[in-house]
């Protein structure tokens with residue numbers, strides 16, 4: 480594996496077809512991605528030099544683009560190559576890559592969305608944990624936010640977007656309550672998801688996970704596959720706040736952290752440490768990833784620098 484290019488130790492970014500140090504990457508001020516949150520993204524991880532579910536991520540990215548009526552200036556093959564090149568240039572084995580499409584801007588003075596030229600940009604930084612392994616061992620403390628997630632009828636949660644002010648405010652509330660993160664509900668009192676993760680609860684011998692109002696996370700999907708393999712009963716259904724508070728086990732799933740145990744929900748101690756099913760799925764997830772499950776080796780020779 481080649482060493483990282485000088486200046487790329489913190490990460491790399493793809494701006495207008497060039498790879499630059501991530502700290503120097505900038506976006507035009509008038510891009511509606513910034514001015515209107517008119518953007519979508521995919522976050523992809525690599526561990527030990529293996530990208531995870533890359534084709535599934537690219538498929539979800541293409542679905543988001545279609546829903547937002549955006550046209551990527553790069554082909555799928557070029558985007559795939561850009562991802563490999565960003566990681567190769569940084570020289571990371573464990574990487575967090577975000578590919579982003581923004582609306583771009585219309586001609587100055589126009590507000591015609593149809594006249595925008597959509598932009599592609601991306602970055603690669605060292606792998607990010609929502610909760611680092613030491614916190615996962617103890618289990619996260621979760622706050623149930625009183626804020627509601629932006630309704631799916633307004634903004635489709637299956638598009639991986641940046642409408643995060645509800646999450647951001649919920650995070651601040653969580654910190655005020657001494658919790659590390661928060662989950663938000665819908666108007667019917669069902670939990671949906673949190674800032675960057677899906678959620679599972681165990682009730683007796685059944686695992687439950689919300690079935691709508693959230694992103695179909697890749698890690699969630701992976702856990703559903705593992706449950707099928709390991710014979711763990713799991714149901715995609717409505718999960719009420721009361722069910723969450725009464726759960727036997729709770730865990731969160733994300734590209735940024737895998738299967739993350741929760742041991743406290745507000746003032747309710749769920750348990751002393753990760754529950755047995757959570758621990759089993761967490762172990763299986765990382766074992767399987769280590770064995771190349773849904774993996775694609777990073778092409779470290781793809782860095783032309």
Ligand code: PLP
Nearest residue numbers: 675676677694696697698733734
């Ligand atoms: N929900 C939201 C809102 C997210 O932003 C994310 C990931 O960033 C997830 C769920 C988890 O999805 P994945 O497992 O694909 O990382």
